[in-house]
Amino acid sequence: MATLREAPDDVPRASRIARVIDTAATERGILARACNRVGIDPGVADNAGLLAYGENAVFALPQAGIVARIARGPHLLDRARREIEVARWLRDQDFPTVRPAEQVPAQPVSVSERPVTFWELLEPADRDPDVKDLARLLKRLHALPRPPFALPAREPLALVETWLDSADAAVHLDDRRFLLDRKAELLDAYAAVRPVLEPGVVHGDALLRNVGVHGGRPLLLDLENVSDDLRELDLILTPMAAVRYGLPDGAVEKFVRKYGFDVTSWDGYPVLRAVRELAATAWVAQHVPGNPAAEDEFAHRVRCLRTGDTTSRWHSF
Template sequence: MDEARARDVLTRAGLTGPAELLSFGENAVFALGDLVVKVGREAALLERAERELAVAGWLAGAGIPAVRAAEPAPRLADGHPVTLWHRLPGAVRPAGPEDLAALLRPLHALPAPPVPLPARDLLGGVERWLRLAGEAVDPADAAYLRARRDAYAGELAALTPHLAPGPIHGDALPRNVHVGPDGPVLVDLETVSADLREHDLVVMALSRDRYGLPVAEYEAFTAAYGWDVRDWEGCAVLRGARETASCAWVAQHAPANPKALTEFRRRVASLREGDPEVLWYPF
């Protein structure tokens, strides 16, 4: 799915008018009037879209500041799930790591929700992303990532957590926090899961080590949350699994974007060489 295809899906879903493309990742995300519309890449994402809307309702009832759904169920247009969300007021400033931590603390304090949540299937998308990459990536690189996925799957299952498991965001980064006039709000709820709370913390540790997050900002995050996941003996396993997934995620963009292919190759090479300090570029 490219932008033109996503715009065609908007029309088929009955959504007309000027649409501004906000982002293009797992979904094409558009601003349309007072709505934000997310177009999923394929019909297989329908169940996840349904769950994301249910999670939004649960978080609203629990008093967690998060994006709110404009419709309770997805529309399915030409095989693509389409979800509608209330557009948030303009940001008053960029979100920082401490804003993320301030939202994770109450989220992690919640009991199990009435919405059935899956485990955080960190590696579950690897096969789909590699399939979407097709012949754009070296088959040897794809095979390497599949083998790495399989190895980490067993290690993940054997981890002993430090924190009590429960609801997590699943992709806890400042980019998934919007700071409006009423304060920080969680967005992108599609990976909300029930699993090790450490999943939400290792993301920022990886940002520090792989994406150049300044040490002072990482320390602001751990101070606001109250714990540094790098002190946990399972951190290396969780980090390695996430690196595997992050590398495969970029692959899906390689057929249409040369920069994505370059970044994919950079990431695979650093994993093959066992170099934990090669910087990766956000994509």
């Protein structure tokens, strides 16, 4: 781990912006090498469109009819393997979700210790998803039997320190200490939570942004956090998102009616929401270097956690 400094301001903003440009070029270079490794013309990487850059750099390669996901580091290799295994199992269950690219049977591949997976390119979205789509998909997912392979527990705070480390000097040491102390407190509270629903297969990141409506039906996207854990972990995110990110009026009520359980009435809800908000704050840290908007958002979220502010709006990344 690189040495932490007391303040992020000793890293010039111009240097941080240059680092982002270098990062984009690096991701595209890894994409070209990964394509070459699996027999896809590496030239398609030149015209690949960057769809998202979070835990993964996600590129659309329309010429090849696929999407490539490049994970941030070797610590995510096992998760990438499991994501492919889960996707194939869900395919066999006829569950509506994304499918691994058939032309790349052996995956993930590693390039510069970065796990890369390939997926079928979806048709253009028919419409925006709504919370009823999400509730239906979760109800169907939660009704599935456990798969014939082991799934880990969700462990929603497992990567907090990794995300903070990736920000290096861009995160103030006092904020890092506060978040790690908060993590320790919440791990104890989380261990004491007693569910009311039967634990089992969960999506693990069941936000509305992980639903797409393609080819006439809603699909559950981003399977990297599928786990065997508390079903309530999937259900807390809609009421949390209604407060933090904004959902249309009545969205939570529609979600509850469609799924059939109101997680906000459960005594474990405040703990699971606090756990998720800490994780969501630490997650933004990895975007802070070279990104003034992420820097401001991270500071805002930390301020909310420090002051116990549970109502202020957050901005999505």
